Amino acid sequence: HKAAWRMWSVFMSVKNQGPYLLSDGDRVEQEDVVLEYVSHLSDTMHWACGTIKVKLAAIAREHVLQGKGDPYVGMDRLRIAMRTLRREQGAAKKKLPAGPPEIAEAKKAAGDLDSGDQAVLDLCLNLGFGYMLRGGEFLYRDGRGWEDEKVVRGRDLEVRKGEVKTQDQAWLHWRSSKADQGGIGKTLA
Secondary structure, three states: OHHHHHHHHHHHHHOOOOOOOOOOOOHHHHHHHHHHHHHHHHHHOOOOHHHHHHHHHHHHHHHHHOOOOOOOOOOHHHHHHHHHHHHHHOOOOOOOOOOHHHHHHHHHHHOOOOHHHHHHHHHHHHHHHHOOOOHHHOOOEOOOEOOOOOOOOHHHEEEEOOOOOOOOEEEEEEOOOOOOOOOOOEEEO
16 A cells, blocks of 8 residues: 555645645546546556556545545545446456466477476476465566565475375465565465
8 A cells, every 4th residue: 555655645746735635625626537547547657447546545545644535525526436436347367277288388399308308497487376376476577687575496395204295285485475464484385
């Protein structure tokens, strides 16, 4: 929510206005500003309706925490705009999960590799898809390099003996990830 509030604050500062929508201000004018923000997030940022709703909720939360009340009371055009946006964007396009056939296809696409490179590729594919990692957690991405605080390192993996010999378990410790809302790391088996 802090990032969403900062983004709203920057948007408002560009308009030479403070970030708080005041209950005694011109509500139509304030609703125009919020609608302009929604338009910016949708048309310029290309964000989905659900993401925009989260951003708006963060703005409302900050208003309430500061004792200023719900900033969207009486903003009927905002409600209509969000409903229209959701309808126009349609349902989210779900990605199908990757399973053994997709992993085999990725290995085939890589071509002939020496045994060391093949082992690294196998590890990355199985780790990434097996734990459903985000790209920044296991890939060198788009020329931007590793996200050092997120990328899985060798010491973040552990193989533990299972109760039955054939049930060894792989344990992964995430130091940081988008899924780690508490920022304390997480261990998965």
